[in-house]
Amino acid sequence: MVQWTAEERAAIQGVFATLDYESVGRESLARCLVVYPWTQRYFGGFGNLYNAEAIMANPNVAAHGTVVLRGLEKALKNMDDIKNTYTTLSELHSEKLQVDPGNFQLLADCLTVVVAKHMRTEFTPDIQAAWQKFLSVVISALRRQYH
């Protein structure tokens, strides 16, 4: 089971407190689709993803970005049992959506960059460490139901 120190919990909660889910969600997902264009394969029904401008203005991308952040919030609220909290989500991504789990890290990295952009120097190395640990636990939980 994952052990969280009090500082790590505080750091992660602190990061979430700064996040506007809609704008961070939209920015992170859009950034992922631009920086790692192969991820667009999962969003065939989203309409215009032809260039960076279109992606960043796409309302489906924006809406889905918020969905992703709300999903992360679930993990935040259940930090001591992210594994089980994410069982259905993991099944969804492996059985139904069939997302290559390598992509989770790509989106996580984009999320980290967007958080860094917003928090600037408040995103200290220790906070970054706690935040990235949180994201790795999330990714590991999402990968669990892949067989």
Add this chain to the structure above:
Amino acid sequence: MSLTARDKAVVKALWSKISSKADEIGAEALGRMLTVYPQTKTYFSHWADLSPGSGPVKKHGKVIVAAVGDAVSKIDDLAGGLAALSELRAFKLRVDPANFKILAHNLIVVIAMLFPADFSPEVHVSVDKFFQNLALALSDKYR
């Protein structure tokens, strides 16, 4: 994922904007790498202090970012331009090439932190590609 003319132009333009804070970027990125990915500390066991902001970290951060700047100027032939650096890593330092990606990630986080307005997704993708090509050039002589 080779660098297009556009990628090269974007990287050069960004670098000229951020080079005034180059030393800070290098030190921050290295400090973060050692904190967020503690396994990377194994390469620096000979340093007295591995904490962010320490003397050795600041000094080496400067060296790293100077080399990145040099790579920007040699962007048309990274493998050739970085051959000596690659040999050093291959035969003497023996840094696992997976770590180049880790350092690149931290450089990107720091650039985003310090220059948020200049780090749009379009700039990010060119920079990410550049670091990937840089890493490839650095591991060129490994085997």
